[in-house]
Amino acid sequence: MYLTHALHRGVRYWPDRVLTVDGDRAFTTAESAERVARLAGALHTLGVHEGDRVAIVALNTDRHHELFFGSWWAGAVANPLNTRWSAAEIVYALNDSGSKVVLVDEAFAGIVDRLRAEVDCLEAVVYVGRGEAPVGTLVYDDLVAAAEPVEDARRSGDDLAFLLYTGGTTGNAKGVMITHRSFLTSLLSYQMSGAAVRADGVTMLTGPLFHIGALLGWYAQQLLGGKLVFVPTFSPENAMRTIQEHGVTGCALVPTMIQRICEHPDFGSYDLTSLEFIGYGASATPDSLLALVMEKLPHTQLVHVYGMTETGVLTVLNGPDHRARRKLGSVGRASSVVELEIVDAEGRPVPPGTVGQIVTRGDHVMAGYWNKPEETANAMRNGWLQTGDGGYLDDEGYVWIADRLKDMIISGGENVYSAEVENVLAGHPAVASCAVIGVPDPEWGERVHAIVVLRPGQSVTIDDVRSFVKERIAGYKAPRSLSILDEMPMTGTGKVLKRELRASIAGR
Amino acid sequence: MYLTHALHRGVRYWPDRVLTVDGDRAFTTAESAERVARLAGALHTLGVHEGDRVAIVALNTDRHHELFFGSWWAGAVANPLNTRWSAAEIVYALNDSGSKVVLVDEAFAGIVDRLRAEVDCLEAVVYVGRGEAPVGTLVYDDLVAAAEPVEDARRSGDDLAFLLYTGGTTGNAKGVMITHRSFLTSLLSYQMSGAAVRADGVTMLTGPLFHIGALLGWYAQQLLGGKLVFVPTFSPENAMRTIQEHGVTGCALVPTMIQRICEHPDFGSYDLTSLEFIGYGASATPDSLLALVMEKLPHTQLVHVYGMTETGVLTVLNGPDHRARRKLGSVGRASSVVELEIVDAEGRPVPPGTVGQIVTRGDHVMAGYWNKPEETANAMRNGWLQTGDGGYLDDEGYVWIADRLKDMIISGGENVYSAEVENVLAGHPAVASCAVIGVPDPEWGERVHAIVVLRPGQSVTIDDVRSFVKERIAGYKAPRSLSILDEMPMTGTGKVLKRELRASIAGR
Structure with missing residues (x-):
């Protein structure tokens, strides 16, 4: 199994179909493959050899597409970085990965000098943005145009395909090593599970391309034929306009994105009937949101991953x-x-209905963390990847997430799963979004604390919150204190930053 | 990737659903898994250890299902043998594979003594047929009932799953080594390509379970949930009755089977509307047959593999x-x-439209031929499996089979692909089935010779045949001589035995 396969296949099957669309720029499959082969030639010229890493830090663009294939074609590993990161975090990841080349767009023009000064392994910074290239960068299009196409290095199987950094917001970013086989196994296994990316569809890439969720959809659509539409950054208007304009059939969204689309005042003025499929996930999804989206998009299949x-x-x-x-x-x-x-703390399977840690093994699992044998050993025990998520199976084998183990609250000796409380609280009519954390408490050990963002013109008190929750689930799960924020702190991939909430609210 | 996974998964998801049906015998998923774990225990008791081979030679039955899973559960390799073989061929394959246990049904009761005498590696012959067990055999059901269930050995990845003997009719049978990963990769890749086995369907297993085609459908249906209905041997009546009775949604058939169903006088008296999907292949399929089946089964998707x-x-x-x-x-x-x-004779890719040998590589390819390093080296060149089939790609990447390379006829210096001539000839109204071979000819080197089986009450002459073919394709491809047979010699998997035709007609 090797990932440049999708491109070779596309050239053989549908060379003249448009494959990538990015604003007013579009390339057919054959054009895309030609550009990839040239980019690989350029990377060789810049000193990139078998197994080397090549990074990109940019809003979603067709350059991601070309860089991923170009890296593999050149025999290298693609290292797309989180665009929400600080300059220090980007410098850390580039040094840690030993990337030889990094592509940046206009949003990162301001840190080029710092990258050149602080990342010793870099052979070149390449500019993929609009407007004039910053001093000290090479111009992407010139580089591709000037290079000679090279043969596909055809890395495959257990060779590394991606290095994907996670946890960057904590300062302890780890590079997750994804092989050609693990990526394809995950994708094939998912597609076999039913409703998913369909042949000859149009996939909108609005979720960030440094995230595995967007990458799987990006690749699946190519393998099955179809078009990729790159949207630099998510906004409800961008997404709805793109769906209407390109007849988008599928996309991956996080729950907050879906909510923002469905609640947008101009929702009704766009034709979204082409949208057959939304894959969603990455954070807990309130039932109230699912009810809303099924009402608003009655023709769209929802698939949770x-x-x-x-x-x-x-x-x-x-x-x-x-x-x-x-x-x-x-x-x-x-x-x-x-x-x-x-499994329980000793790694033994627990019966259905019992909460334990979710673990997994198989060809879909990462090869480990880059240069971090200790963290890898902690994450992989006897071949089982430890997800760190708590959950249970029901009697039909459905998985229910209790919580991130570290997000579980122990209050008065009872386990409180924040996800359960959040799911209830999200149904409160005044609440736009919410999070629940544990804060230190002299009486309870930890007490359940709610953080909410209110809908316009609404208000809420801790008593309102307590009674709303107590009517629906056990009383010990009801929040005992409340913070009201204007905006929920989020990661680049749409997850609530609980660590940040804890630091600001609970002082830890 | 490991193959007992489907059973574990089934037990977790749908333990009480009926999984296997064989005549009046039916087992739920949980019952089936229990029997498999016991059978594995029995195999251990009989001396079967990790990596050992366990054989079965029987008409299609739920015993195949149990034996495949039981072998893997015990850490062993499943070796289902061709039921059309002679006793000598079966003895050869059992000795070659070193199988420790063989399961036989009533059709093979007569060769038990010979197996015991001539196959030294055998620890036990187990009887899975009806009626009294032959002397010297163990009774399958007693064995399973008496055994203690054992833990799944969970062989996986590059471990061998199947040993599948091919070419047995030639006396040079080779054991094809299929690993857990190669089997699953082939299956996932196929399922991703579109219409195929569907979730919660009912698969009829009427194609022989010693053949890879039937095995893939058998496994896919379990992984997706659903029911397996075993039909001992194909007849049009059996197939139609089974489809009606069990609401069969899918099956794999060879073209002659499809033809016999569609042309059966009682075709109209069965309800076949549940049949959504027929996978077919294994031999060339005349256009006339495809037209017939699309007319007769308008609701059924046809998928050629x-x-x-x-x-x-x-x-x-x-x-x-x-x-x-x-x-x-x-x-x-x-x-x-x-x-x-x-590729051409030197292994170089040829342009679209040019005939060459079809070659393939990837995780789906066999691990090699059992104990035959020389044959393996001949079949695998630089990682590419040499199929021995001639074909070409068109400008959309569709593969057209020209011929088995050894079936290609060179007549007067021109290459004649027998499949092309057969496709034309099959459309002749008097012809029920046909084959085209080359026979030695002093003038032409080889001459094109047609063998036909006629429809009832029809007749045909060589002049009829020549003019019918010459009206449709180039004249040099038209047969110059003709044999009329009552029945076409076929392999157990529905392929015309051209080698036998050549021996009897061309004297070679």
């Missing part, structure tokens, strides 16, 4: 389950060839 | 292409992650 960079797609909850309003709180069942268990 | 034991599914021609009557003579495009090329 659960997984992480280290594993690709682990579980799938398919469209039909959504329409039947069946098991909506579950993340679904393990995808077709994924092995998944719930 | 091309491949061989050594490779699993290589190419797929999907349902929509059939309905659009598009490229029907092609075998389709390479399945999603399969790498396929057409």
Whole structure:
């Protein structure tokens, strides 16, 4: 299994179909392959050899597409970096990965000098933005135009394909090593599990291309034929306009993105009927949001995926389950060839209904963390990847996430799963979004604390919150204190930054 | 990737659903898994250890299902043998594979003594047939009932899963080594290519379970949930009755089977509307037959698969292409992650339209021939499996089979592809089935010779045949001589035995 396969296949099957669209720039499959072969030639000229890393830090663009294929074609490893990161974090990841080349766009023009000064391994900084290239950078299009195309190095199987940094917001970023085989196994296993990317569809790439979720959709659509439409950054207007203009059939979104689309005042003025499929995940999804999207987009299949960079797609909850309003709180069942268990602290499987840690093994699992044998050994025990997520199986094998183990609150000796409380609280009419954390408390050990962002013109008190939650779930799970924020702190991939909330609210 | 996964998964997801049906015998998933774990225990008791081979020679039965999983569960390799073989061929394959246990049914009761006498490696012969067990055999059900269930040995990845003997009719049978990974990769790649086995369907297993084609459908249906209905041996009545009775949604058939169903006098008296999907392949399919089946089964998607034991599914021609009557003579495009090329005698890729040998590489390819390093080296060159089939790519990447290279006729210096002539001849109204071979000829080197089986009450002359063919394709391709047979000699998997025709007609 090797990832440049999709491009060779596309050239043989549909060379003249448009493959990539980015604003007013479009390339056919044959043009794209020609550019990739030239980019690989340029990378060789810049000193990139077999196994080397090549980075990109840019908003979503067709340059990502070309860089990923170009890296593999040159025999290298693609290292797309988180665009929400600080300059220090980017410098750290580039040094840690030993990337020889980095592509930057206009948003990162301001840090080029710093990259050149602080990242010794860099042979070149290449500018993929609009407007004039910053001093000290090479111009991407000139580089591609001037280079001679080279033969595909055809790395495959256990060779590294991606280095994907996670956890960067903590200062302890780890590079997750994804091989050609692990990426393709995850993708094939997911596709076999039912409703997913379809042949000859149009996939909109609005989720960030440094994230495994967007990468799987990006690749699957090519393997099956179809068009890729790159959207630099998410906004509800961008997404709706793109869906209408290009007849988008599928995309991957995080719940907050779906909510912002469905609640947008101009929702009704766009034709979104081409949209057959939304894959969503990456954070807990309130039932109220699912009800909303099924009402607003009645023709769209919803597919929940659960997984992480280290594993690709682990579980799938398919469209039909959504329409039947069946098991909506579950993340679904393990995808077709994924092995998944719930284990206790000693690694022994627990019976259905019992919460434990979700672990998984198989060809879909990462090869380890780059240059971090200790962290790798911690994450992989006897071949099982430790997800760090708590959850349980029901009697039909559906997985229910209890919580990130580190997000579990122990209050008065009771385990409180923040995700459960958040799911209830999200249904409160005044609440636009919410998070629940544990804060130190002299009486309870930890106390349940709610953070909410209110809908326009609404207000809420801690008593309102307590009684709303207590009417629905056990009283000990109800928040005992409340913060109201204007905006929820989020990661680049749409997850609530609980660590940041804890630091600011609980002082730890 | 490991093959007992489907059973574990089934037990978790749908333990109480009926999984296997064989006549009046039915087992749920949980019952089936329990029996498999016991059978594995029994195999251990009989001396079967990690990596050992366990054989079965029987008409299709749920015992195949149990034996395959039981072998893997015990850490062993499943070795299902061709039921059309002579006793000598079966003895050869059992000795060659070193199988420790063989399961036989009533059709092979008569050779038990010979197996015991001539196969030294055998620890036990187990009887899976009806009626009284022959002397010297163990009774399958007693063995399973008496055994203690054991833990799954969970062989996986590059471990051997199947030993599948091919070419047995020639006396030079080779054991094709299929690993857990190669089997699953072929299956996932195929499923991703579109219309195929569907979730919660009912698969009828009427094609022989010693053949890779039937095995892939058998496994896919389990992984996706659903029911397996075993039919001991194919007849049009059996097939139609089973489809009606069990609401069969899919099956794999060879072209002659499809023809016999569609032309059966009782065709109209069965309800076949549940049948959504027929996968077919294994021999050339005349356009006239495809037209017939699309007319007779208007609700059924036809999917052509091309491949061989050594490779699993290589190419797929999907349902929509059939309905659009598009490229029907092609075998389709390479399945999603399969790498396929057409090469010349030196192994160099040839341009579209040029005939060469079809070669393939990737995780779907066999690990080699059992105990035959020389044959393996001949078949695998620089990682590419040499299929021995001649074919070409068109300008959309569809594969067209010219011929088995050894079946190509060179007549008067021109290459004649027997498949092309057969496709034309099959459309002759008097012809029920046909084959075309080359026979030695003093004038032409080889001359094109047709063998036909006539429809009832019809007759045909060599002049009829020549003029019918010459009206449709180049004159040098028209047969110069003709044999009329009552029945076409076929292999157990429905392929015309050209070697036998050559021996009897051309004297070689």
